[in-house]
Amino acid sequence: xxxxxxxxxxxxxxxxxxxxxxxxxxxxxxxxxxxxxxxxxxxxxxxxxxxxxxxxxxxxxxxxxxxxxxxxxxxxxxxxxxxxx
Amino acid sequence: xxxxxxxxxxxxxxxxxxxxxxxxxxxxxxxxxxxxxxxxxxxxxxxxxxxxxxxxxxxxxxxxxxxxxxxxxxxxxxxxxxxxxxxxxxxxxxxxxxxxxxxxxxxxxxxxxxxxxxxxxxxxxxxxxxxxxxxxxxxxxxxxxxxxxxxxxxxxxxxxxxxxxxxxxxxxxxxxxxxxxxxxxxxxxxxxxxxxxxxxxxxxxxxxxxxxxxxxxxxxxxxxxxxxxxxxxxxxxxxxxxxxxxxxxxxxxxxxxxxxxxxxxxxxxxxxxxxxxxxxxxxxxxxxxxxxxxxxxxxxxxxxxxxxxxxxxxxxxxxxxxxxxxxxxxxxxxxxxxxxxxxxxxxxxxxxxxxxxxxxxxxxxxxxxxxxxxxxxxxxxxxxxxxxxxxxxxxxxxxxxxxxxxxxxxxxxxxxxxxxxxxxxxxxxxxxxxxxxxxxxxxxxxxxxxxxxxxxxxxxxxxxxxxxxxxxxxxxxxxxxxxxxxxxxxxxxxxxxxxxxxxxxxxxxxxxxxxxxxxxxxxxxxxxxxxxxxxxxxxxxxxxxxxxxxxxxxxxxxxxxxxxxxxxxxxxxxxxxxxxxx
Numbered sequence: 237x238x239x240x241x242x243x244x245x246x247x248x249x250x251x252x253x254x255x256x257x258x259x260x261x262x263x264x265x266x267x268x269x270x271x272x273x274x275x276x277x278x279x280x281x282x283x284x285x286x287x288x289x290x291x292x293x294x295x296x297x298x299x300x301x302x303x304x305x306x307x308x309x310x311x312x313x314x315x316x317x318x319x320x321x
Numbered sequence: 322x323x324x325x326x327x328x329x330x331x332x333x334x335x336x337x338x339x340x341x342x343x344x345x346x347x348x349x350x351x352x353x354x355x356x357x358x359x360x361x362x363x364x365x366x367x368x369x370x371x372x373x374x375x376x377x378x379x380x381x382x383x384x385x386x387x388x389x390x391x392x393x394x395x396x397x398x399x400x401x402x403x404x405x406x407x408x409x410x411x412x413x414x415x416x417x418x419x420x421x422x423x424x425x426x427x428x429x430x431x432x433x434x435x436x437x438x439x440x441x442x443x444x445x446x447x448x449x450x451x452x453x454x455x456x457x458x459x460x461x462x463x464x465x466x467x468x469x470x471x472x473x474x475x476x477x478x479x480x481x482x483x484x485x486x487x488x489x490x491x492x493x494x495x496x497x498x499x500x501x502x503x504x505x506x507x508x509x510x511x512x513x514x515x516x517x518x519x520x521x522x523x524x525x526x527x528x529x530x531x532x533x534x535x536x537x538x539x540x541x542x543x544x545x546x547x548x549x550x551x552x553x554x555x556x557x558x559x560x561x562x563x564x565x566x567x568x569x570x571x572x573x574x575x576x577x578x579x580x581x582x583x584x585x586x587x588x589x590x591x592x593x594x595x596x597x598x599x600x601x602x603x604x605x606x607x608x609x610x611x612x613x614x615x616x617x618x619x620x621x622x623x624x625x626x627x628x629x630x631x632x633x634x635x636x637x638x639x640x641x642x643x644x645x646x647x648x649x650x651x652x653x654x655x656x657x658x659x660x661x662x663x664x665x666x667x668x669x670x671x672x673x674x675x676x677x678x679x680x681x682x683x684x685x686x687x688x689x690x691x692x693x694x695x696x697x698x699x700x701x702x703x704x705x706x707x708x709x710x711x712x713x714x715x716x717x718x719x720x721x722x723x724x725x726x727x728x729x730x731x732x733x734x735x736x737x738x739x740x741x742x743x744x745x746x747x748x749x750x751x752x753x754x755x756x757x758x759x760x761x762x763x764x765x766x767x768x769x770x771x772x773x774x775x776x777x778x779x780x781x782x783x784x785x786x787x788x789x790x791x792x793x794x795x796x797x798x799x800x801x802x803x804x805x806x807x808x809x810x811x812x813x814x815x816x817x818x819x820x821x822x823x824x825x826x827x828x829x830x831x832x833x834x835x836x837x838x839x840x841x842x843x844x845x846x847x848x849x850x851x852x853x854x855x856x857x858x859x860x861x862x863x864x865x866x867x868x869x870x871x872x873x874x875x876x877x878x879x880x881x882x883x884x885x886x887x888x889x890x891x892x893x894x895x896x897x898x899x900x901x902x903x
Contacts, residue, residue, distance in 0.1 A: 306510060310510070312338060313338065
């Protein structure tokens with residue numbers, strides 16, 4: 237399957253792998269298998285519109301992960317550095 | 322915004338915030354072979370600089386880091402977040418790189434005209450050392466204004482308006498550039514350095530140099546001697562039933578009352594007989610609430626092995642009693658208990674072979690309108706000195722001596738301007754007598770000539786108790802309403818040897834353990850009763866079951882580590898095991 241969207245899909249995969257390193261439940265045993273499974277489920281998509289929709293969904297997941305990482309860090313630091321009685 | 326503005330953001334590579342830090346086996350440092358990342362407060366600093374740049378394109382953001390080669394990863398993250406270029410000051414071992422050295426490096430690098438900065442933005446502290454010094458030191462070295470713990474930054478031309486997070490709330494300050502800002506947690510939400518941006522960052526310029534290039538000596542001024550983990554928190558446990566709870570408290574917590582006795586009258590004094598034979602006798606006195614003039618003296622036998630370990634043997638009615646003490650030395654072959662009362666009298670009882678208290682002698686020490694507040698026998702260590710010292714509510718002290726079959730007042734003198742709560746002999750040198758009063762002073766006297774030797778103002782409230790150590794020749798302990806216990810070397814009363822702060826309540830009585838030189842019992846009024854290890858200054862046991870002020874407490878001489886304590890308003894005496902597991 238060679239289409240101009242292929243590099244975009246590969247980039248999305250690489251970005252999610254990069255984000256997955258920090259995943260709290262673990263990269264090797266939790267994140268990576270699920271990431272692979274999610275992409276494998278969509279591997280037979282041929283219609284361009286469908287692929288674009290899937291890419292947008294991927295971007296959404298990236299934003300969700302970034303937000304989760306930020307909140308986790310903020311909450312930990314707030315607890316650590318405030319004198320909450 | 323006409324002139325281009327150069328913002329430097331120093332960043333530090335630290336152990337990642339989510340890593341559980343472990344101490345290395347040598348206890349000299351932490352284990353650094355774990356995940357590292359940019360100090361979170363530095364991320365906030367970079368974010369703030371990048372946001373300012375997004376508002377005004379003429380701003381240049383330079384990230385700078387001092388550390389090993391691996392710091393370049395951190396600089397790459399800074400570039401990925403939006404910094405224009407990076408500077409790496411390479412150091413061989415950054416575990417000894419301290420804030421002052423970093424501040425000097427930053428100042429040295431930016432000293433040249435081509436590198437001149439307008440603004441430094443730093444994280445308020447690094448999450449590894451929590452020093453919170455670099456920004457402040459840098460501002461000091463540069464002689465620039467500093468606006469630390471910033472939660473909001475506004476820049477208008479050359480004027481900086483910063484809202485700071487301080488203990489009382491928020492403070493807004495104004496400064497003119499050039500200046501130093503340190504960022505607090507709530508300043509902004511840093512963006513995530515995404516993979517595409519990390520890739521782009523590889524193309525941005527990164528300059529390397531060394532401290533030698535800058536001519537700065539970075540050797541540490543502070544040496545870390547030891548690194549230790551904090552004490553482990555012991556988890557709580559769940560129990561299945563009330564019976565289970567009581568069983569655990571009795572056997573494991575060890576400070577549940579073994580037996581208790583309610584006399585119906587306010588109790589404030591309890592003393593175990595120190596003359597050890599097979600029976601453990603406990604004298605205990607109470608006051609009649611209605612008229613503070615009357616009281617009762619109880620004699621109990623104590624047997625902790627028995628469920629009903631407290632057996633009342635006798636009750637004697639009389640005037641209200643303020644203090645009592647058994648003599649440690651036999652007085653004419655008798656076991657004698659001295660009792661002082663609210664009408665100025667000293668009553669001596671002796672314990673017969675049948676186990677009863679019999680009146681031995683009475684001495685009217687002061688006028689009946691003056692209360693006797695405490696007494697002490699001189700014979701605790703020096704078995705031949707049978708004198709008794711008594712302190713009074715009018716601040717006077719009296720010495721009573723046996724003379725044939727009578728006990729007479731040998732001396733009496735004015736010692737304090739307020740109530741003299743306590744008097745105590747130096748057991749090792751019974752010529753010296755101590756007294757403590759409600760004015761917070763305690764004094765030392767030559768008891769034979771009644772001349773004062775010293776006046777000590779260490780306690781901030783009334784001095785209520787003192788006792789010479791029966792084991793250590795020059796040790797004296799004093800206690801006060803001010804909740805502090807001071808240990809003194811009697812040869813040098815200028816400063817206490819040590820201080821132990823008790824958990825509140827105020828101290829009424831301190832009693833040394835009968836055999837262990839380093840255990841002290843404290844009757845601490847509202848706070849309960851405590852056993853303190855005088856070597857470690859720690860409270861090794863507490864009895865908190867009294868529901869009212871604990872005034873009296875004493876160790877058993879027969880049953881090691883057992884304590885009787887009594888509380889005033891609930892008129893209850895509790896018998897408990899104070900042995901420590903330590």
